[in-house]
Amino acid sequence: MSLSMFNASIPLLMQGLNNLLVILGKAETFAEQKKVASDVMAASRLAIDMVPLTRQVQIACDTAKGCGARLSGQDNPSFADDETNLQELQARVRKTLAFLEQLHAEQFEGSDDKAIVLNFPSITLNFNGQDYLTQFVLPNFYFHLTTAYGILRHIGVDLGKRDYLGKVGGV
Amino acid sequence: MSLSMFNASIPLLMQGLNNLLVILGKAETFAEQKKVASDVMAASRLAIDMVPLTRQVQIACDTAKGCGARLSGQDNPSFADDETNLQELQARVRKTLAFLEQLHAEQFEGSDDKAIVLNFPSITLNFNGQDYLTQFVLPNFYFHLTTAYGILRHIGVDLGKRDYLGKVGGV
Numbered sequence: 001m002s003l004s005m006f007n008a009s010i011p012l013l014m015q016g017l018n019n020l021l022v023i024l025g026k027a028e029t030f031a032e033q034k035k036v037a038s039d040v041m042a043a044s045r046l047a048i049d050m051v052p053l054t055r056q057v058q059i060a061c062d063t064a065k066g067c068g069a070r071l072s073g074q075d076n077p078s079f080a081d082d083e084t085n086l087q088e089l090q091a092r093v094r095k096t097l098a099f100l101e102q103l104h105a106e107q108f109e110g111s112d113d114k115a116i117v118l119n120f121p122s123i124t125l126n127f128n129g130q131d132y133l134t135q136f137v138l139p140n141f142y143f144h145l146t147t148a149y150g151i152l153r154h155i156g157v158d159l160g161k162r163d164y165l166g167k168v169g170g171v
Numbered sequence: 172m173s174l175s176m177f178n179a180s181i182p183l184l185m186q187g188l189n190n191l192l193v194i195l196g197k198a199e200t201f202a203e204q205k206k207v208a209s210d211v212m213a214a215s216r217l218a219i220d221m222v223p224l225t226r227q228v229q230i231a232c233d234t235a236k237g238c239g240a241r242l243s244g245q246d247n248p249s250f251a252d253d254e255t256n257l258q259e260l261q262a263r264v265r266k267t268l269a270f271l272e273q274l275h276a277e278q279f280e281g282s283d284d285k286a287i288v289l290n291f292p293s294i295t296l297n298f299n300g301q302d303y304l305t306q307f308v309l310p311n312f313y314f315h316l317t318t319a320y321g322i323l324r325h326i327g328v329d330l331g332k333r334d335y336l337g338k339v340g341g342v
Contacts, residue, residue, distance in 0.1 A: 002173045003283060003301055012305050046217070047324045112174060118340065125340025130174055134183050135339040142313030143320075143335060150321045153218045164314060168306040169289065169296025 005071055006108040009133055013064040014100050016145050017093050019166040020060065023149055023159060024093070028086045030157045038085035044151050053151050055081075057089045060144035061096040067137040068100045070116050071129055072107035176242055176283050177276040180304055184235040185271050187316050188264050190337040191231065194320055194330060195264070199257045201328045209256035215322050224322050226252075228260045231315035232267040238308040239271045241287055242300055243278035 031041050042054045051059075058081050069076035077099060083089050111129040118125040118136070127136060149164050202212050213225045222230075229252050240247035248270060254260050282300040289296040289307070298307060320335050 002175045003179050003305075004173045007301065008174050008179055008305065012309065015306065016310065046321050047327070050324060123342055125342060127340050130178065131339075134174075134179065135186065136336075138183065138309060139187065139313060139336055142310060143317045143332075146314045146317035147321060149314075150217050150318060153221055154325070156218070161314075165307075165310055168302075169298050171294055171296060 004105060004108065005111045005129060005133065006103075006105040009067055009071060009108070009137065010100055010103060012138070013067060013141060014097060015166050016141060017061070017064060017097050017100075019164055020057065020145055020148065021090055021093050022166075023152065023157075023163050024057070024086050024090045026159055026163065027152050027157050028090075030152075030155075031086065038087065041152075041155070042083070042085050042089060044155055046147060046151050046154060050147070053148055054083055054089060056144045056148040056151065057092060058083065060141055060148065061092050063137055063141045063144065065096050065099055067133065067141075068103050071111040071114070071133070072103050073111075074103065074107070175276060175279065176300060176304065177274075177279040180238055180242060180279070180308065181271055181274060183309070184238065184312060185268060186337050187312060188232070188235060188268050188271075190335055191228065191316055191319065192261055192264050193337070194323065194328075194334050195228070195257050195261050197330055197334065198323050198328050199261075201323075201326075202257065209258065212323075212326070213254070213256050213260060215326055217318060217322050217325060221318070224319055225254055225260060227315045227319040227322065228263060229254065231312055231319065232263050234308055234312045234315065236267050236270055238304065238312075239274050242282040242285070242304070243274050244282075245274065245278070 027041055028038065031038050043052045045052045066076055068074070079092065079095060083092050114129040116127045116129055116132040125136065146164070149159060153159055198212055199209065202209050214223045216223045237247055239245070250263065250266060254263050285300040287298045287300055287303040296307065317335070320330060324330055
């Protein structure tokens with residue numbers, strides 16, 4: 001027995017995005033309590049040369065959306081990167097979840113050896129579906145999710161590991 | 172076609188740990204240049220109530236080692252958590268890599284529906300092999316890897332996303 005490409009991707013990405021919604025919700029409560037503007041929160045960074053919370057959330061969403069679209073063979077919907085506060089970031093996550101939700105396991109059959117080409121401004125990456133998922137999507141997705149969490153922890157938002165992991169292992 | 176439990180775990184974990192070695196090596200160079208003691212670096216945190224770099228590296232290692240042992244049915248070797256500086260943390264990562272290196276793909280066959288029970292001081296988690304890998308191992312492993320990276324980026328170590336991802340997509 002082994003893992004289907006669908007089971008190795010979409011449920012993980014959706015669980016991560018649902019956890020991100022909880023984390024952003026707690027950030028919003030924190031901002032209200034501290035009387036900090038939501039866009040100040042969204043612009044926070046871990047280091048001056050790292051991208052801010054807004055961009056971390058956008059990239060986490062786009063990594064998940066791109067994975068769903070490329071492996072299932074669906075069109076990859078383009079979302080404007082125009083979020084500037086925590087409410088808009090939560091809407092972005094919900095929009096991404098809605099896209100992932102309508103994908104079906106059968107659409108992912110055979111995607112493990114499908115050619116995937118990613119064109120970035122300065123680099124082109126070539127994968128098969130399996131390597132794209134395991135070497136690119138999963139490390140990147142969790143990187144941006146964890147960095148969003150880290151930015152908010154560093155600011156002082158009351159978050160714990162369970163907010164990041166969500167419900168697992170029956171608990 | 173689908174993904175074997177081995178291919179969905181060991182190569183990813185080994186790539187992540189090899190990247191962590193590079194990251195810790197750059198942290199060591201930074202410490203020498205700034206004349207900062209290696210154990211001060213190792214004790215750094217992102218937030219006062221988050222565990223320091225030392226523990227982030229230990230947990231990343233133990234998550235990878237535990238996954239390899241549990242899914243393959245091998246004994247899970249116990250490593251003392253006695254590292255206090257960057258050199259010792261690199262040795263911990265190398266020791267973990269050596270354990271993962273001697274595992275074979277055939278040992279992972281059927282591990283997707285194997286019962287996995289994790290006993291923590293205050294909680295017991297129950298999984299099958301597939302859920303253990305996708306809901307616990309991968310999110311946790313990348314969490315601690317990314318937080319180690321984030322701690323060092325926040326301090327000012329000159330790291331980039333490629334240090335975290337390593338060689339991917341043929342580049």
